[in-house]
Amino acid sequence: MIKTISKKQFVKIVLISLAVLSVIAVSLLMAFPYRLNRQSYGAFTEDSANSVILLIGDGMGFNHIEAASYFGQPVMTSIENKSSITTRSTLPIWPTDSAAAATAIATGKKVFNGRIAWSNGKNLKSLGDVAVENGKKLGVITTKPVTDATPAAFTAHNKSRRNQKEIALEQINNHGIDLLIGQGKEYFENYAQLIINDKRDYVTSFEDLLQSQKEKVYAIFDEDIPCEGQFTLAALTSYALDKLQCEDGFFLMVEGAKIDTYSHDNDMDNMLEQFWGFDDAVSAALDYAKDNPHVTVIVTADHETGRLDLPKKMDRDTINDDCFNGGGHTNREVPFFIFGPGAQDVPEKMDNTDIFRLICQLLF
Numbered sequence: 001m002i003k004t005i006s007k008k009q010f011v012k013i014v015l016i017s018l019a020v021l022s023v024i025a026v027s028l029l030m031a032f033p034y035r036l037n038r039q040s041y042g043a044f045t046e047d048s049a050n051s052v053i054l055l056i057g058d059g060m061g062f063n064h065i066e067a068a069s070y071f072g073q074p075v076m077t078s079i080e081n082k083s084s085i086t087t088r089s090t091l092p093i094w095p096t097d098s099a100a101a102a103t104a105i106a107t108g109k110k111v112f113n114g115r116i117a118w119s120n121g122k123n124l125k126s127l128g129d130v131a132v133e134n135g136k137k138l139g140v141i142t143t144k145p146v147t148d149a150t151p152a153a154f155t156a157h158n159k160s161r162r163n164q165k166e167i168a169l170e171q172i173n174n175h176g177i178d179l180l181i182g183q184g185k186e187y188f189e190n191y192a193q194l195i196i197n198d199k200r201d202y203v204t205s206f207e208d209l210l211q212s213q214k215e216k217v218y219a220i221f222d223e224d225i226p227c228e229g230q231f232t233l234a235a236l237t238s239y240a241l242d243k244l245q246c247e248d249g250f251f252l253m254v255e256g257a258k259i260d261t262y263s264h265d266n267d268m269d270n271m272l273e274q275f276w277g278f279d280d281a282v283s284a285a286l287d288y289a290k291d292n293p294h295v296t297v298i299v300t301a302d303h304e305t306g307r308l309d310l311p312k313k314m315d316r317d318t319i320n321d322d323c324f325n326g327g328g329h330t331n332r333e334v335p336f337f338i339f340g341p342g343a344q345d346v347p348e349k350m351d352n353t354d355i356f357r358l359i360c361q362l363l364f
């Protein structure tokens, strides 16, 4: 028996169907977010880059820069060419972690959170691997342990970011690394003899790093890398650029790791201090690139941390811990600045996996 439905029932059915369809559509979009922004880099005309300095502010969203900008102009914002980066990992229901984001940047592949340049039982080739294969020098600097997710994705491969000992051992056995600088002494001190050879040194202080005469150095500090004074991220960046300079070029990754740490803590003052420490490193990289026209500088973030929102009326009192609206990572897009060869061709929007393709196109 065919039963006619009332107008009210009809509207209800249409509304429910629309709701179901939009949920499916949104899920599909979330599952394949990077398809939306996939760009072809065939348009790249510059081929004059032979080195890249990639600076990653861990957790640094647009509003982190905006908050700092109230107190003075960050050097990174003086870079003319910029873009906005999507950051989701393979499972887009929750935001990416630093492992999946660094893997996306380092390998051009989306992976599940926690993976270090690794997916489905296989090691993924990273920018670190490609740099070494192509005869480039490779340097990695971070303000946290070198075995942490971001530096690890450029120098090791592992199923889990938690396997810090295994990551350290892979880094020790990776003789392609020219400079590895950061914390994590506990994972390296027992292997000093494995690290040291004719070409490679192992030091644990900034003074010893400056003294080292060897071609390759693992500088694994026990103490914090301060934001001011002699021994800063900027000083280490300048040191690395001096050391890596060579005819065939280099790839250097510099991470301001604690912007994320203090954003998790919703600690505005310390976050800003770390931001400025990172911005000083950007300044050192830009100074170097201005004297060396074959060097491209890229400044970006792996994800936003802390859901930072700023008041309409900003002043010293209103830029405070309460501007953070969460203690975790978010899916917000993150900033991207590029200076040097290749900068002109960068589209307004990119996905984090595009950074890998862009650097490959510039360097290899």
Ligand SMILES: [Zn+2]
Pocket: 059, 098, 260, 261, 264, 305, 329
């Ligand atoms: Zn984090």
